[in-house]
Amino acid sequence: MTSRDEPEQPALLGLDDVPGPRRRRPAGPAPVADVDPVARVVLDLQPAHLDREYDYLVPAAMAHDAVPGVRVRARFGPQEVGGFVVARLAESDHDGRLQPLRRVVSPDPVLTPAVLELARRVAERYAGTLTDVLRLAVPPRHARVEGEVLAALTAVREAGADGDADAAADAAAPPSAAPASPTGDGFDAVWAPYRGGEPFCRRVLAGEAPRAVWTPLPGLHAAPGQDVARVPHWAACVAQAARAAVAGGRRALVVVPDARDVALVAEAVEAAGVSAVVRLQADDGPAPRYRAFLRARHGLADVVVGTRAAVWAPVPALGLVVLWGDGEQTLAEPHAPYPHVRDVLALRSELEGAALLLASPGRTVQAQALVARGWAHEIAAPRDVLRARSPRVRALTSVELAREGAGAAARLPSAAWRTAKEALAHGPVLVQVPRAGYVPTVACARCRTAARCTACHGPLGMARQGTAPQCTWCGRLAGGWRCPECGDGRVRAVRVGSERTAEELGRAFTGVPVKVSASTAPGGILDRVPARPAIVVATPGAEPVADDGYVAALLLDAAVSTTGTALATATDAAHRWLAATALVRPDGQVLLVGDAAPAPTAALVRADPAGLAERELAERRELDLPPAVRVAAVTGDPDAVHAVVGRLDLPPDALLGPVPVPDDGARLDEQVRVVARVPLTDGLDLARRLRASLAVRSARREGGRVRVQLDPPEML
Structure with missing residues (x-):
């Protein structure tokens, strides 16, 4: 059938009268705000070359709400992205529309x-983008929680003397006054044993901004008259320092490595008489x-205690920042631009005029x-106070145990066994081991070659007795290895x-x-143990x-703790040992079992971590190693690393490498690393050069993977 014979679809009755689709008339430009009609916005854009502030018009309907600090949505190219208003301006320096x-x-x-200013400084110091830092600083919005907090804040303001809820929309409530203490100023009881301790707290109370590095005494503390x-x-001392800041009309921020320390500090602060305490932890969940975060922002807390995420808490009238355990790995941010809490708090104390207290065992x-x-x-x-309040420490090295014969080679020598046996008659005994799990690493029984997975080359271990070796990376069983x-x-x-250690001690x-x-234990990490005879096996x-302190502590496998190539191996080992020693009664004993490195061993026996750190610092100055110099590591695909480093315009002697580095078990030749090393005075210039090079890489859309990290932990 030809096309002229094809049937024709008849029109339905009445459709001839249906009008065509209506065309909307283009709307005119929306009216803009009368006052400061330009908003300067930081957008959530990932590319480094787009790391700048952008100007937008403020519609009249948003004139009241689009104030500096609020979240907004704006059009950028074909997409709509989020961001923050950082300023309102009368006019823009942008020539276009x-x-x-x-x-x-x-x-x-x-x-x-x-x-915002702190985030800018951190981005500049670590060669990152402001957007990356703001992702760390401001948590994602939770609308329901925001409504609850703002409603509670409005109710508090309406209940005030003037009853005007709008008069101080952005003003935070003043810090509540700390109650009077039966021991005078409150901090004299716990800070009196220290040289410079009471003067530090008195300066904080007076509104000054002293900066101190503090090594606390070991032991436990109970507040007089408090049923806690x-x-x-150390937690009691931190609480009294925070109380001094509150009594002086300011607030305090305390950052600790983990949730257990958050609970200890919050408990101590409340026992010191400060009731408005907020705990800020990322692990608690978004809500x-x-x-x-909002309670801290609106001044509903006098003291904010938290983990790494709390370093950015927007605490108004900040008078004191405290960091406990600055050597812990959890305080190094794993996301770009990888800032360390210690450096962020140091910058914050300078910017906000707050006192700084760095504390660690x-x-x-x-x-x-x-x-x-x-x-x-x-x-x-x-030293005399330290000796009186510290337990006795002995290092059971092979030389010390030589007279015990074959028993000296045992993992738990007879001297350590006798000490634990005697201590168990009076209370609990702490046993610290460097590794978690059952047998985390195995090797060939004949030639001692490390056993590795045939699929991913990860180390093999054993989850329990009698099981086949298993890869600790990919989880594959290696029964026929x-x-x-x-x-x-x-x-x-x-x-x-x-x-495995607990299993052996249970038999002994x-x-x-x-x-x-x-x-990895079935019960996880324990918070407290009663003052009854028991053996507590714990990892660092x-x-x-x-409850009443340990009667004794056995620090096993000391040689393992000081084996490694990292620069901080010695100080990290001393830190772990001293932290365990601080939990032992003053009349107790601490035994270090194993042939550890001499320097950290001496620091433990003499309770002198400052002397060890001073010696390490002198050696690094001689060798031009951090922190005597500023270091940046550029890691990634060879071509990408070469392109980024080639734009830095540094002298050849400032660059080390490239050297191959492993990438999650992959072949060593897949990625390389180049280390840039400059004097401290040129550290900020190095960060700026790296920022500029990464911006060029982003604008040119150069291929390959590359990661830039200043002050990398493995080199500190």
């Missing part, structure tokens, strides 16, 4: 001027974190460098973990309860607090 803001997400200005559990002495080389150059002063107890060197199929333990001390505190950082 400005786009209007799309909407104000929330009228609550969550980005305060102090945090005993807390570590609790945002609630704590050990002493990092970075903290010692602050003391050495006079930026901070040292707070420490005299054979040594590639000698062909033997048997394996032996190279490292013994906490669970029959009838004694054995508890395990570790991230997971030691629970005993």
